Amino acid sequence: MDSQWVIDAQGLEKSYGSGASRFDALKGVSVQIAPGETLAIVGKSGSGKSTLMHLLALLDEPDEGTLQVAGRDAKSLSKCAVNGLRNKEFGFVFQQFFLTPNVSVLDNVILPLKIAGMGGKERRKRGMEVLEQLELADKAGNKATTLSGGQKQRVVIGRALVNAPRVIFADEPTGNLDTATGAVVEDILFELNRSQGITLVIVTHDEDLAARCDRQIYIRDGLVVSQTTSTHTGLTHTGAHALVTPEALSTAGGAE
Amino acid sequence: MRTKDLVATAISNTFRSKLRTTLTVLAIFVGAFTLTLTNAVGAGVSQYVDAQVGALGAPDVFIITQASDATTAGDGPVKYNAGSSASVSSQQGPPGTTTKALTDTDLTKIADTAGIVSVDPIRSVQPDYIEYGTGTQYEFSINATSAVTTADLTAGAQLDGSASEAQLVLPDTFVTPLGFASADDAVGASVSIGITDILGEQHTVNATIVGVSLESLLAAGAGANDALIAELADAQSGGIETAVTSYGVAVAHFDKALSADAVTALKADLATEGYTANTIEDQLGAVQTVINGIVGVLNAFAVIALIAAAFGIINTLLMSVQERTREIGLMKAMGMSGGKVYTLFSLEAIVIGFLGSAIGAGVAIGLGSALSAVLSQGLLSGLPGLNILLFEPTSVAFVILLVMLIAFLSGTLPAQRAAKQNPIESLRYE
């Protein structure tokens, strides 16, 4: 995988609304994501995790700050180039499933390929490969609405990886699932990282899931309050945010 | 996204909420159905009128009579004038009026008018019967203008004006009674025509059938070429040369190159000389104007129905965009451009328009053809050749395309709305 393929965000600021109802969701966040790593964005509800993820994934534009993707400034990219990046290099798992009801599981999975303009036969073949990988091949023809929560989330992951992306952005991938199903979904994601080198950016408030990632950044009220790096044995504090008080950790990790 | 995929997606999206689509399609159906039918009536009638005009003659022909100076009741007697009072009763004059005859002097005067190429008097002959072989004799009449007109043929060929052989174009209603197996069978056969001269003696004249024509509203009777008319006229006069020749009607050919304005001017010139000149279109124009007016009003109703249907499309698609906010957001997040989203929704509008118009036109053609067949056997059987509903492929295609265009235009607002959606806002939408 291309070692230059880094997402480098500096001083991201984002606010919603204006005047009295203005709300600063992000107040200057800097993140760097290296190829092949797994990064957890951890924080309480409303701390700005999703907002940050959307900015990193070029779904939204920051008010202030710069974002570089693979060495190129996101602002300099054309609309078409941004669409192309999201379509081919990124995979998305949103906070909700966002499956199209009344459309088959296979058709849901191959949506990014259809948007990319891949031929019908080819994309169905690729879709079936992915569904087999996720042990959902027997559900390919079912309507998405007939699946269980865990199955739905696996379909969503299938949709995120069908285009063989470099980066998968996952917003609370286990948030809607029970512990056992959640663990299965986690395993799938980390297996993708290990076997295919796909970079993972996971938004979560689940401390265990965060711990499985290589690196964690803790967000509170639109600011990064600490960053940690995990080893196989546990957490190692690094960089400017090495000094994290136990209190900061518990508030960050204790989101509902 | 490939165009093929866009179209396929649009079609399957259209059928996602079946009831709503059906109702919208129904509204368009009504408009398209009406429009197809009214166009067919217009086309049917104008085709019939054109055929009738064809039966009466070329577009460069005037039917000329003396201007009838009101000898209707209440005006009192008109003073006799030896020069102008030759009177003949003519078939061509309006019922209840007497048309003054045209004399040879009149014909020269008309021929000298600038713009007139030639003038031919119409000699009317009254044969008694027609007979084939030794079969039954049938009453029979000859259309005086047939020598200069074109018949609406079902078999054979038109009359040859320059032929020396006596030729006849037989109305198709005579084919079976005379004992022919078919129209084609009649062509080439020789028939005899009986005619009584002014002295009361009956003669027979032989003629060859060259064609079989549909009976037409405005040119009833058989067609005869100059040779046959001359022969019949000679037989009718019984060998007595009348000193003064007079004719009820003359046919004048005018310069083909004349513009419509010039033709009008020429008519005015003839009017000042005391002649009434009418083209075939003039005679049928009044009828056609009325029918066109009716068709126009019906078309206007159909268009109003379509405009109402257009609001239905806007409404349906706006609801669809609203319902599918998340789906649109997701597709945009996954890199679908606004342009493609716009195209997708426009295509959905066009699909709805196509469905409504194709079904509407199809049902109109089905029902209309059946109705037309029933009418031509029943109510309209007196007008052979009239196909009251004529579905022309081009006009049906035009109706479908027009409706699709209206649908596309109705789809612009919802499609624009979908295309402008911000993916993040859409994905947050509850």
Ligand SMILES: Nc1ncnc2c1ncn2[C@@H]1O[C@H](COP(=O)(O)OP(=O)(O)OP(=O)(O)O)[C@@H](O)[C@H]1O
């Ligand atoms: N479109 C918007 N308009 C106004 N405020 C918004 C909008 N989107 C987000 N916010 C606010 O920005 C803040 C951060 O939102 P964000 O969705 O990033 O939170 P989060 O950390 O992902 O929370 P959660 O864990 O509940 O998903 C919240 O307080 C939210 O109310």
Ligand SMILES: [Mg+2]
């Ligand atoms: Mg969130």
